[in-house]
Amino acid sequence: MRLRTRLALFFAPLAIVPLALVVPSTVRDLRHTLLEELTARIQRTAVSAQATVQQTRTETERAITELASSDALAEVAQDVHQQRNPVGVKSAAEQLMKARGLNVLSLLDDAGTVISSGHVPARLGDQDPTLSKLIRERPAHAVPLWVEVASEEGVTQKPALVFAEPMEYGELRIWVVGGVLLDEAFANRLGALTSAKVQLEGANGLVAQAGDAQPPTVERVLQLSPDLRLRLEFSRAASIKAERGLVISFATVVGIGLVLAILSVLVLTPRLTRPIESLTAGVRRIGQGEMNFKVEEHGSGEVGELVTAFNRMTGELKRTTEQLVASERIAAWQEVARRLAHEIKNPLTPIRMSLETLIAAQKAQSPKFNALFQESAGAVIEEVDRLRRIVDEFSQFARMPKPRLETAELSELTSQALSLYGSLPEGVRLHTELAPSLGVKVDPDQLTQILVNLVKNAIEVLPKGGDIWVRTRRVQHHAVIEVEDSGPGIRPEHRARIFEPYFTTKEGGTGLGLAIAARICQEHGGGLDVDAGTEGTGALFRVRLPVARGLRSS
Amino acid sequence: MKQIALLVLLSTHAFAATRARYGGTLKVAVIAPVLESDPLLADTPAEAALIQATSTPLCLGMTWTSPTSLQVTSPRAAELQKNFVRAQASPYRGLVAVIKNRALKGDTLELSLSHPFPELAQSLCSPVLSVQPGPFALTGEAQLSAPTGRAFADRLVTSATDERGAGRKLALRQAQLVLGANPLSGARAEAPGAALYSTFLFFQPQRTGPDLRQAVESTVDRMELARAFIRAPAFPQPRLLPPALMPQETLLRPSAPPPPAVPRPLTLLYDAQIPDHRAVAERLQVQLHDRGYRIVLKALPRAQLRSRWAQKDYELLLQGLLLPPQPATAFMVVLDAAGRSDLFPQELAALGALEDPSAREARVRERALALAPGLTLIPLYAQGLSVQSAPGLVQGLTRDAQGLPSLADLFLTPEP
Numbered sequence: 001m002r003l004r005t006r007l008a009l010f011f012a013p014l015a016i017v018p019l020a021l022v023v024p025s026t027v028r029d030l031r032h033t034l035l036e037e038l039t040a041r042i043q044r045t046a047v048s049a050q051a052t053v054q055q056t057r058t059e060t061e062r063a064i065t066e067l068a069s070s071d072a073l074a075e076v077a078q079d080v081h082q083q084r085n086p087v088g089v090k091s092a093a094e095q096l097m098k099a100r101g102l103n104v105l106s107l108l109d110d111a112g113t114v115i116s117s118g119h120v121p122a123r124l125g126d127q128d129p130t131l132s133k134l135i136r137e138r139p140a141h142a143v144p145l146w147v148e149v150a151s152e153e154g155v156t157q158k159p160a161l162v163f164a165e166p167m168e169y170g171e172l173r174i175w176v177v178g179g180v181l182l183d184e185a186f187a188n189r190l191g192a193l194t195s196a197k198v199q200l201e202g203a204n205g206l207v208a209q210a211g212d213a214q215p216p217t218v219e220r221v222l223q224l225s226p227d228l229r230l231r232l233e234f235s236r237a238a239s240i241k242a243e244r245g246l247v248i249s250f251a252t253v254v255g256i257g258l259v260l261a262i263l264s265v266l267v268l269t270p271r272l273t274r275p276i277e278s279l280t281a282g283v284r285r286i287g288q289g290e291m292n293f294k295v296e297e298h299g300s301g302e303v304g305e306l307v308t309a310f311n312r313m314t315g316e317l318k319r320t321t322e323q324l325v326a327s328e329r330i331a332a333w334q335e336v337a338r339r340l341a342h343e344i345k346n347p348l349t350p351i352r353m354s355l356e357t358l359i360a361a362q363k364a365q366s367p368k369f370n371a372l373f374q375e376s377a378g379a380v381i382e383e384v385d386r387l388r389r390i391v392d393e394f395s396q397f398a399r400m401p402k403p404r405l406e407t408a409e410l411s412e413l414t415s416q417a418l419s420l421y422g423s424l425p426e427g428v429r430l431h432t433e434l435a436p437s438l439g440v441k442v443d444p445d446q447l448t449q450i451l452v453n454l455v456k457n458a459i460e461v462l463p464k465g466g467d468i469w470v471r472t473r474r475v476q477h478h479a480v481i482e483v484e485d486s487g488p489g490i491r492p493e494h495r496a497r498i499f500e501p502y503f504t505t506k507e508g509g510t511g512l513g514l515a516i517a518a519r520i521c522q523e524h525g526g527g528l529d530v531d532a533g534t535e536g537t538g539a540l541f542r543v544r545l546p547v548a549r550g551l552r553s554s
Numbered sequence: 555m556k557q558i559a560l561l562v563l564l565s566t567h568a569f570a571a572t573r574a575r576y577g578g579t580l581k582v583a584v585i586a587p588v589l590e591s592d593p594l595l596a597d598t599p600a601e602a603a604l605i606q607a608t609s610t611p612l613c614l615g616m617t618w619t620s621p622t623s624l625q626v627t628s629p630r631a632a633e634l635q636k637n638f639v640r641a642q643a644s645p646y647r648g649l650v651a652v653i654k655n656r657a658l659k660g661d662t663l664e665l666s667l668s669h670p671f672p673e674l675a676q677s678l679c680s681p682v683l684s685v686q687p688g689p690f691a692l693t694g695e696a697q698l699s700a701p702t703g704r705a706f707a708d709r710l711v712t713s714a715t716d717e718r719g720a721g722r723k724l725a726l727r728q729a730q731l732v733l734g735a736n737p738l739s740g741a742r743a744e745a746p747g748a749a750l751y752s753t754f755l756f757f758q759p760q761r762t763g764p765d766l767r768q769a770v771e772s773t774v775d776r777m778e779l780a781r782a783f784i785r786a787p788a789f790p791q792p793r794l795l796p797p798a799l800m801p802q803e804t805l806l807r808p809s810a811p812p813p814p815a816v817p818r819p820l821t822l823l824y825d826a827q828i829p830d831h832r833a834v835a836e837r838l839q840v841q842l843h844d845r846g847y848r849i850v851l852k853a854l855p856r857a858q859l860r861s862r863w864a865q866k867d868y869e870l871l872l873q874g875l876l877l878p879p880q881p882a883t884a885f886m887v888v889l890d891a892a893g894r895s896d897l898f899p900q901e902l903a904a905l906g907a908l909e910d911p912s913a914r915e916a917r918v919r920e921r922a923l924a925l926a927p928g929l930t931l932i933p934l935y936a937q938g939l940s941v942q943s944a945p946g947l948v949q950g951l952t953r954d955a956q957g958l959p960s961l962a963d964l965f966l967t968p969e970p
Contacts, residue, residue, distance in 0.1 A: 086781070086782060120840060121836060122836035122837040122841075124783070125775075125782060150836060150839060150840055152851045154843070154848045155840055155843040155848070155849075
């Protein structure tokens with residue numbers, strides 16, 4: 001994970017966590033406060049509704065009492081007593097009712113017979129059982145009653161606050177029974193006062209309703225009479241909306257904080273991370289051998305000091321590496337010269353000895369001079385051949401031509417190289433596992449030289465027979481040729497030096513074969529290594545070559 | 555001599571005080587929300603009185619050529635022919651039920667009757683069949699060449715008002731005559747005429763159920779209705795024809811039937827232009843409510859109400875009919891209004907066989923009693939027309955056989 005990403009992941013929680021800790025408690029507190037406020041409002045509203053009902057009751061009592069002692073009613077009573085003006089009497093209750101803002105008014109005689117009615121004019125002359133009962137009981141205050149009301153739609157029972165007061169005219173007693181309907185208008189009035197949904201309910205269901213309360217709601221019920229109740233519904237939607245709004249606000253703040261944290265990371269941290277990223281890239285490239293690479297980004301503070309120190313270190317590393325390379329090169333040539341001198345000196349001794357023997361024999365006029373001359377000449381020629389071979393191989397090693405690269409199929413090249421070994425020594429078995437379609441870019445001749453050298457070495461370590469495996473396969477971005485033998489293996493003390501020039505364990509070997517093979521592999525951008533295994537389990541040489549692009553490789 | 559001259563002078567003045575005078579504007583206030591002008595619709599007593607003032611009945615110029623053939627000669631005979639046609643769609647078709655054929659020849663309309671029916675001549679005096687012009691034009695000016703003679707007043711002005719307005723008009727001399735009001739203070743009540751405006755409750759048994767008649771009869775008190783809910787002069791009418799045409803015995807109230815099985819609401823249609831009908835409808839509503847019926851009230855203009863009646867598109871319907879003063883004709887009108895014109899042939903045949911007027915009336919009463927329980931209407935009450943005048947302003951009021959005042963015969967008392 002990159003440093004920038006880690007910084008973003010670090011700062012994001014910093015923006016979120018504090019808010020996440022605060023939000024639940026704040027929301028809880030808000031909910032509690034809103035509920036308390038709603039409860040208090042409900043209580044106040046219920047009290048207000050009770051007060052309105054009581055006020056209506058008081059107003060009704062006052063209106064009926066005033067009406068009972070009014071001159072207008074006295075005139076009606078006179079007409080009734082004198083049995084005149086029946087039309088005027090019939091319409092009297094309706095006129096009085098409207099004048100006093102009532103919507104229930106009946107004038108009854110002592111028997112409860114309707115003399116005049118404003119809310120049900122057609123009941124003239126009928127007994128009204130409900131109102132008759134009221135005048136018999138004569139409560140001290142206005143009471144809720146179900147009264148008969150007629151309209152275009154029919155005759156119904158509606159609740160009303162009703163009060164009764166008698167009026168005496170001589171021996172005639174007229175009862176003034178009236179009040180206000182607890183209907184839609186009353187519910188509307190309560191709804192406007194309370195801002196709640198008001199429902200008047202009777203035994204048979206809803207009587208009147210006003211207002212609205214969006215769910216969810218809480219309610220309070222006031223029992224006005226055994227069969228009449230007032231239900232007040234209050235909406236909790238506003239408080240829930242406030243709560244939800246707070247949560248959304250917090251979520252928005254969290255979101256904004258998160259975005260700001262990410263933006264700040266994206267905008268600000270490059271100043272911090274770019275020098276570090278450059279340092280990382282620089283280390284990688286220096287590791288790949290680009291000793292001239294310098295980090296250009298210069299941060300401030302410790303990062304800047306780090307960049308400066310890094311560039312200084314890489315410069316010193318380059319100088320040291322160059323010195324070391326030069327030293328190693330000199331040392332390598334010194335070693336090559338030493339070995340070459342050693343190799344050349346070896347044949348010179350028998351040459352000198354042979355010539356000295358011949359000179360001595362000639363001086364001594366030895367009768368074996370001719371035989372000695374033949375023997376010595378043969379030895380000299382043999383050593384001279386050996387010297388030539390040493391010189392030829394050294395020349396070849398020293399003047400290693402640049403490889404002429406061409407794209408080829410590795411397994412095919414391998415097969416061609418192995419075909420040079422048409423007949424193997426007795427007991428030696430060659431096994432091949434060649435991966436198809438493995439393209440490489442090689443100098444075919446030089447690759448053949450490598451394979452010939454490796455297979456020859458393997459044959460040489462199997463004097464009594466054995467197995468040789470030649471395999472080609474792809475390992476990541478390299479094509480690999482493995483040559484493995486079932487010989488005695490390579491001794492541990494020899495493994496480190498096996499690719500050095502002139503190092504050999506074979507009698508008569510020049511010690512340049514593997515060195516040449518290793519150099520060829522290097523020239524191809526690959527490498528040659530040995531997997532010696534444990535002693536006595538054979539050796540495995542591995543040639544690594546870059547895979548050719550463009551040629552499909554499996 | 556001086557004494558004789560003084561006596562003559564005084565008697566002349568006294569004579570002058572009661573002599574009809576021409577001139578002046580007769581202002582009549584009518585208790586109604588609106589006034590109908592179509593004779594077939596203007597059948598409340600007050601409206602019929604106004605129709606009579608602006609039209610001419612065609613019972614003038616009639617000649618019986620045989621017991622079953624009547625000739626009406628008049629320049630307006632063609633209009634009478636048209637009125638016969640229009641009357642076929644009204645509740646007054648029974649007025650001319652006996653006419654079999656009509657033939658118009660110039661100014662003579664020849665009517666062929668299916669049976670002898672001497673009452674037809676008076677039937678043709680009905681305001682619903684009258685033609686224009688009358689003593690007054692529709693614009694109110696007196697017609698000098700009216701067939702019935704010139705009216706005394708030069709002009710007739712009518713207005714629709716309520717009772718309070720009528721009292722105010724009388725007090726302020728803005729009206730000399732008030733038709734259809736309850737007794738007004740300061741007004742002089744004229745002698746009552748015949749109460750022939752009958753109000754019936756029509757019903758459709760297939761919609762109301764079979765027990766409606768019993769429910770109504772068990773709860774409605776016609777005397778109380780006439781006394782407390784309707785303008786005077788009003789009389790209970792338990793029988794098919796009003797008290798002026800047949801005796802009315804107090805009927806025993808039947809017991810209340812069981813409440814209807816399904817309390818489906820029934821709609822009671824009534825005339826929006828007649829305040830009394832609203833009061834009666836409301837009374838029926840509460841009384842039938844006590845019998846388990848839910849009654850919905852619906853007021854309609856008279857034209858719509860007649861249309862619904864004609865199409866039998868109603869459950870309950872309250873309607874008044876201005877009946878002719880002849881029992882036989884009134885009987886035909888009521889039978890037809892109840893949808894039993896199918897009985898015309900047999901009833902007319904039976905009546906046609908009777909020549910004696912008393913026998914005819916007895917037959918009508920007998921059939922009215924027999925048929926009433928099976929008809930789809932319930933008689934409730936009959937009303938006359940109250941006429942009140944500003945004292946000393948108008949004189950000469952007369953009423954016709956239908957109880958309607960003759961406005962053309964009224965003359966104004968000169969101002970002192």
